[in-house]
Amino acid sequence: MKKLFFVFAFLIPLITHAQTTKTDVLVIGNGSAAFAAGVQGATSGVNTTILTQSDGFKINDLSKHDASEVIRLFERKAKKSLRVKGHDPLPPMTNQVINAVIQKWSDSSKLFNVINNMPFYEIRRAGNGWEAKLTKDKSIKAKVLVLAGNPEKVISALKLTELNPAKATPLNYTENSYRTTVAGLNNPTASFLSLYNLLIPNQENILFINADDLEVGQSAGATAAYAAFYGKKTSESNLKAVQGELLNYKLSLMPFDDVKVADSNWLALQKVGITGIIKAETNNGKALFNPEKEITYNEVKQPIKDYYYKAQIWFDDHKDVAINLTNTISLVSYVGNKSVEATKTEIQKKWGKSYHFKSTFDLQRNLSRREFAVIINDYLKPFDSITVDKAGRVNR
Incomplete structure (x- = not known):
């Protein structure tokens, strides 16, 4: 013993x-x-x-x-x-x-x-x-x-000869990859990091990023966590799930210089911005959402038609109309199969209390980019309900 x-x-x-x-x-x-x-x-x-x-x-x-x-x-x-x-x-x-x-x-x-x-x-x-x-x-x-x-x-x-860190892309609308963003950056000009630039081709469960990019680090953390939590490879990352997680933790995915996290409509403006239904305007390398600027018919007509088949009929029946509250309620009610009167009543109740709009509820006044984005996000939910492919093209 x-x-x-x-x-x-x-x-x-x-x-x-x-x-x-x-x-x-x-x-x-x-x-x-x-x-x-x-x-x-x-x-x-x-x-x-x-x-x-x-x-x-x-x-x-x-x-x-x-x-x-x-x-x-x-x-x-x-x-x-x-x-x-x-x-x-x-x-x-x-x-x-x-x-x-x-x-x-x-x-x-x-x-x-x-x-x-x-x-x-x-x-x-x-x-x-x-x-x-x-x-x-x-x-x-x-x-x-x-x-x-x-x-x-x-x-x-x-067994590689070199490894390059994830690279951001200058914000532009000539292609649709901005819809695959997982980080909005201003270093020093407006740019975004696509999820598919973060992933390393033919290499699973590894992400390589620059040492000092805090926003990119947060994106990498969420992407890695998704793979680990669900037992998936990084190549199987779900774009909407990763984007949703990052938005939930207040990371700007679109680099709007004039819309900060503290803005009461930040989430709605981010979501609509990611879809491209309302696009940023650039000035000296900065991407500006211009939330208080008046929305125009021509800037939203084609993007909304790209997302919704029924919107094509609505715009055919409403040529060059003012984007006021009456027509916006008509649009979201038609595309979303909702009652016009019920939608009008709901929006009036939400106007100041839920939407935090400072303007008066006026059916004939042309809407601002902020107001239109918030209503579109609330009633049509283009970011939440519609997916895009790896190139950012809309899946319908």
């Missing part, structure tokens, strides 16, 4: 010393993109681990970003960690302060885990996922890998 005890006493340290940690999403990097990817992955409900590869994060000024949920979450965690009350401003966010907040956040979270100063010496495929070797006896296995920075060690594992 004593001899066997010593045998087991010798073996147990060998067994317990080898350690493999499992996570759903593994993020490697220490910039804004890695931070955002990790926060979004955890917020979307999957176990997410970030390896910073150095002594903590080096994050650019967070205040330059629109208030997506990643920023709001950080601000809430920072206020709690630093004991800042109510609406009092946060102290200067140095990297030292930022890292202290993030570490405390990680320590108290079940899904968000940050491991600082832990470089990996090897990374390799492990089934459909990945394994990062931290030491001879320690490793992390993940379903999806998000690389936010130097790809050198990953290139050899993929």
Whole structure:
């Protein structure tokens, strides 16, 4: 018995010393993109681990970003960690302060885990996922890998000669790929990241992004979380599901410079903007929705017809009419198979209370781009009800 005890006493340290940690999403990097990817992955409900590869994060000024949920979450965690009350401003966010907040956040979270100063010496495929070797006896296995920075060690594992980060496209309407956006960017000109530019051709469950693109990091986190949560390959990503998740967490998918997250109609304007039913106007590289500008017949006629067969009949019967409230109610009622009178009554009730419009309810006044977008989004739901293919073409 004593001899066997010593045998087991010798073996147990060998067994317990080898350690493999499992996570759903593994993020490697220490910039804004890695931070955002990790926060979004955890917020979307999957176990997410970030390896910073150095002594903590080096994050650019967070205040330059629109208030997506990643920023709001950080601000809430920072206020709690630093004991800042109510609406009092946060102290200067140095990297030292930022890292202290993030570490405390990680320590108290079940899904968000940050491991600082832990470089990996090897990374390799492990089934459909990945394994990062931290030491001879320690490793992390993940379903999806998000690389936010130097790809050198990953290139050899993929047996590639090079690997390029996801690239944004300048916003334009000569093609329809803007409808596949998963991030709206202004760096420095208006652009968007298509989901299909984020995915790497012929490479599953890996995303590669630049280190300092916070918005792209958030997109990568949501995309990785979708694959991990549903047990799918990244190539099987559902565009609408990823877009919906990002909109739910207040990431602007269209780079409208004049419509911020705080706008009460932000979501409706984003959704209609993604469909292209109302297009941005560009000025000095900025994309402007111009929400208070009057909507015109010619700018919405063809886009709405592209989305709805019945709209073709309506526009044939209503040539060059004013886009006032009467005609807009007629349009959405006809296309959506609704009662005109019931729709009129509903919109009047919603006008100030739900839509937060400051104008008066006037059936003959021409509508603004904001008002038309909100009504179209509410009654026809072009973003929610109609899908597009990988090129952004409408599936009808």
